[in-house]
Amino acid sequence: MDPMRADLVGLSFATAPGRAWYVPVGHQQGSQLPLEEVLAEVRPLMESDQLGKSAHNANFDMMMLANHGINVQNVDHDTMIAAHLLGKTGIGLKNLALEVLGEEMTPIAKLIGTGKKQITFDHVPIEAATPYAAADADMTGRLRSVFEPQVKNQEELTRLMSDMELPLVPVLVDMQRQGIKVDTGVLHEMSRDLNEQIQQVEEEFRQTIKEKVGGLSVNINSPQQLSDLLFKELGLPHTRRTKTGYSTDANALQDLKSRLTDDDINASIEGIQVVDQILEYRQIAKLKSTYVDALPGMVNPATGRIHTRYNQTGSATGRVSSSDPNLQNIPIRTELGRQVRRAFIAPDAPQWLLFSADYSQIELRVLAHLSQDPGLLEAFRKGEDIHSATASSMFDVPINEVDSEMRRIAKVLNFGVIYGLSAHGISQQTGFSREEGSNFIESYFAKYPGISEYLEGVKASARENQYVETLLGRRRSVPEINSPNFNVRGAAERMAINMPIQGTAADIMKLAMIRVHRRLAEESLRAKMLLQVHDELVFEVPQEEMETLKDLVFDEMPAAMELDVTLKVDAKWGETWGDME
DNA sequence: GGCTATTGCAA
DNA sequence: TATTGCAATAGCC
Numbered sequence: 001m002d003p004m005r006a007d008l009v010g011l012s013f014a015t016a017p018g019r020a021w022y023v024p025v026g027h028q029q030g031s032q033l034p035l036e037e038v039l040a041e042v043r044p045l046m047e048s049d050q051l052g053k054s055a056h057n058a059n060f061d062m063m064m065l066a067n068h069g070i071n072v073q074n075v076d077h078d079t080m081i082a083a084h085l086l087g088k089t090g091i092g093l094k095n096l097a098l099e100v101l102g103e104e105m106t107p108i109a110k111l112i113g114t115g116k117k118q119i120t121f122d123h124v125p126i127e128a129a130t131p132y133a134a135a136d137a138d139m140t141g142r143l144r145s146v147f148e149p150q151v152k153n154q155e156e157l158t159r160l161m162s163d164m165e166l167p168l169v170p171v172l173v174d175m176q177r178q179g180i181k182v183d184t185g186v187l188h189e190m191s192r193d194l195n196e197q198i199q200q201v202e203e204e205f206r207q208t209i210k211e212k213v214g215g216l217s218v219n220i221n222s223p224q225q226l227s228d229l230l231f232k233e234l235g236l237p238h239t240r241r242t243k244t245g246y247s248t249d250a251n252a253l254q255d256l257k258s259r260l261t262d263d264d265i266n267a268s269i270e271g272i273q274v275v276d277q278i279l280e281y282r283q284i285a286k287l288k289s290t291y292v293d294a295l296p297g298m299v300n301p302a303t304g305r306i307h308t309r310y311n312q313t314g315s316a317t318g319r320v321s322s323s324d325p326n327l328q329n330i331p332i333r334t335e336l337g338r339q340v341r342r343a344f345i346a347p348d349a350p351q352w353l354l355f356s357a358d359y360s361q362i363e364l365r366v367l368a369h370l371s372q373d374p375g376l377l378e379a380f381r382k383g384e385d386i387h388s389a390t391a392s393s394m395f396d397v398p399i400n401e402v403d404s405e406m407r408r409i410a411k412v413l414n415f416g417v418i419y420g421l422s423a424h425g426i427s428q429q430t431g432f433s434r435e436e437g438s439n440f441i442e443s444y445f446a447k448y449p450g451i452s453e454y455l456e457g458v459k460a461s462a463r464e465n466q467y468v469e470t471l472l473g474r475r476r477s478v479p480e481i482n483s484p485n486f487n488v489r490g491a492a493e494r495m496a497i498n499m500p501i502q503g504t505a506a507d508i509m510k511l512a513m514i515r516v517h518r519r520l521a522e523e524s525l526r527a528k529m530l531l532q533v534h535d536e537l538v539f540e541v542p543q544e545e546m547e548t549l550k551d552l553v554f555d556e557m558p559a560a561m562e563l564d565v566t567l568k569v570d571a572k573w574g575e576t577w578g579d580m581e
Numbered sequence: 582g583g584c585t586a587t588t589g590c591a592a
Numbered sequence: 593t594a595t596t597g598c599a600a601t602a603g604c605c
Binding site: 219221222223224225240244285286289290294311314315316317319321322323324325326328329415416417418419420421422424425426427428429487490494495497498499501502506534 | 593594595596597598599600601602603
């Protein structure tokens with residue numbers, strides 16, 4: 001087999017961890033395949049890859065083969081991207097085959113088994129694997145022939161495909177392969193500390209509830225059991241209903257607490273104590289189970305790094321998502337949480353550092369451009385703090401007389417407008433009444449009439465077309481926009497409002513990543529792009545390249561898209577992701 | 582073990 | 593009863 005054969009088209013089949021097999025697209029079930037030949041060549045390369053069996057997706061393998069001079073194109077992934085652009089969100093090859101082609105495909109589980117007896121795919125005998133590989137190849141080929149013309153039919157989608165999604169693939173793969181270094185010592189130490197704290201809080205919790213429940217055990221991790229405890233045993237005032245009981249989430253518990261504090265009749269030292277203990281337990285337990293204890297197990301022993309997976313076809317708005325682990329939701333807002341970020345480190349500090357560049361208020365800038373609201377545009381052009389500027393307008397005071405409460409409220413409105421605000425949402429976020437929430441919205445739109453008109457326009461267009469789109473024409477279908485059901489329609493309207501804003505911001509970031517990646521290569525820098533967190537890019541960089549990298553991202557990120565407001569980029573750097581300035 | 586519900590972390 | 597994600601635990605089948 002000639003490794004550079006142009007018609008060897010890569011196709012991921014059965015992603016056992018770190019293992020994908022490649023067969024030419026278009027082969028049908030039962031046809032003769034040169035699978036043995038392909039495997040003979042590809043398998044040793046995969047076995048020898050330094051990252052070994054670390055969990056990765058097909059593109060990871062594709063690029064690995066490309067690095068070894070095998071000219072593969074991952075048509076499987078390309079087809080999924082096309083399907084995604086066409087609005088087929090969140091479904092894989094098997095579902096697409098069923099939905100689009102009416103073909104039922106046998107799940108891999110049938111071949112490799114499940115549970116303890118499960119084997120990885122590279123141990124499946126070749127005779128057994130061949131028909132499955134052929135089925136994947138066949139379906140992918142047929143799906144491509146369905147989707148390709150549909151994409152070509154729409155100029156915007158063709159451009160998104162050729163100028164954005166396809167060039168982004170190798171960027172994401174490089175980031176996945178590079179990984180980020182993690183100091184597991186920091187995490188192990190934290191785990192011990194948190195364990196003690198958890199034991200202590202749980203013990204206090206048991207003491208507090210002992211008299212009420214006697215010998216009965218309450219699992220503090222079970223919302224159902226907590227609901228019974230708080231609202232049946234302790235008789236506390238009800239929170240909002242869920243399907244299984246009363247809500248015990250942090251919001252509900254905070255509300256409950258304030259009612260227990262304010263209301264003399266319900267005054268309950270014991271109740272307040274239990275609620276506080278649950279809240280504290282939850283905070284620590286969440287951190288420990290989701291991050292502190294989980295992350296060390298995700299470090300690849302060969303690289304000492306965590307290699308997240310980036311999903312290019314996972315979201316309805318065009319965002320990239322991250323999994324295994326998700327590095328887009330590592331804590332930062334509390335000091336305890338930020339400590340987790342400190343475990344993400346530069347290699348060989350201080351010769352190397354981590355560097356982070358983020359778009360400042362990208363979604364509000366996008367909104368200013370899309371809505372052309374004069375007030376919002378002007379505020380950005382003046383370079384003002386946007387929430388203070390909004391507060392200044394809303395409350396009719398000079399910007400230097402805006403106090404923190406006014407700014408807080410304005411900030412809620414600015415965020416709210418991106419999410420499709422409601423009077424109720426605003427009241428929840430601000431702590432004011434629904435009535436006052438409604439008044440805030442009214443004065444907000446009075447000052448930003450362009451935003452109001454824009455939102456009405458988006459909704460009208462959505463009702464007409466059943467879809468909304470970003471500035472570059474990425475679409476999201478919103479069929480329920482015309483639902484007679486108030487709740488269903490309302491939800492669709494909020495999605496319709498949010499998608500063009502969030503999606504345009506996501507498009508900008510994708511273009512920026514392609515530009516920055518290209519420049520890093522062109523200038524042969526050792527700096528590497530590691531993470532994307534929606535509006536932020538994280539790099540590792542040798543100190544002597546720091547200034548170059550800074551100039552580079554300040555050049556490329558704002559230039560990703562030309563809007564009527566400039567795209568501002570902030571940067572910070574340090575030895576860990578947790579302490580940067 | 583697969584599925585749903587609840588909860589909570591990020592932008 | 594604000595948008596987009598991913599993931600942990602409980603609890604059911």
